[in-house]
Amino acid sequence: MIHPHIADALKVPDLVRLADGLVLIRFESMKIYSALAAVRHLLERGTIRPGQTLIDSSSGIYAYALALACHRYGMHCHIVASTTVDTATRAQLEILGATVEQVSPSKNLKLDQELRVRRVREILAEHPDRHWMRQYHDDIHYLGYHEVADRITTAFPRAPLTVVGGVGSGASTGGLVERLRATDPSVRLVGVQPFGSVTFGSQDHHDPEAIIAGIGSSIVFDNVRHHLYDALHWLDFTHAMSGTVALLREHAVFAGLSTGAGYLAATHEARRHPDRLHLLIGADTGHRYVERVFARHTEALDPAALKPLEVSGPERMAMPWSTMSWRRAACPADWKERAA
Secondary structure (H helix, E strand, O other): OOOOOHHHHHOOOEEEEEEOOEEEEEOOEOHHHHHHHHHHHHHHHOOOOOOOEEEEEEOOHHHHHHHHHHHHHOOEEEEEEOOOOOHHHHHHHHHOOOEEEEOOOOOOHHHHHHHHHHHHHHHHHHOOOOEEOOOOOOHHHHOOHHHHHHHHHHHOOOOOEEEEEEOOOOHHHHHHHHHHHOOOOOOEEEEEEEOOOOOOOOOOOOOOOOOOOOOOOOOOOOOOOHHHOOEEEEEOHHHHHHHHHHHHHHHOOOEOHHHHHHHHHHHHHHHHOOOOEEEEEEOEEOHHHOOOOHHHHHHOOOHHHOOOEEOOOHHHOOOOEEEEEOOOOOOOOOHHHHHO
């Protein structure tokens, strides 16, 4: 196939068997699916017009995905970026035509996220013709993952399936599993979270290496549908780093930190449920983690020696790794108030 744009090629994932009962679905950059589908849908619906400026806040891979989608569909792009956005990503964004501004360094991610959202609101007040994509809150970002789910169904038509992936904004794991359950309600979803994230109640646990970008949040994300998740894993930075290094060492897979955290969780789940096929989401490559993770590979722990603490509720979790059955429960009514 000859693709009309590089974004259409980059979005397509590869399936890699890691072990019996464990397959990696490996993306160059997963959110390209989400951004392409969202922009296309908004154009078709007439919500946005060609040439309009789309704006959002991002810590990295959504910014790149939105810049590609804007390049693909002839839109302008403005990114309010986290301080965690690396030089290589920022350079690509600017060459693709996006305007980028990074908020001032903050002492924690909660303040960083709040500053970014505040800045987006200020820009919209000054330029009301710009369209805020709201990747964390607009369920239009679920649409792109339906195509991925259909690919999975075709590849594994009869396998009892468990999807393991970072929770993040909720759109990727949620979009996949909602579509998969339309034909097979038995599909399980295991979410991966860092300590410090408010999404599943770990905000009172401080990880000195800070929250893992892309799979947790210090503010409430409306796109997370808690009732889709069957189980949760919380991991600290050191465990996530150890999983990331192990994935490269054992399988030659160069992936991001969220994939490494998911690798530990998926390996544990596969041991507990050998009758199921576990599909691990690899959301991005490891390039933006070279200094922070891969250069420190001698510090990585042996994954074979690691196991989680099984807990009955978020209030009983403990670092460095906890897991619990969520059983597709709704978000507790008071959590949003507590997070605020």
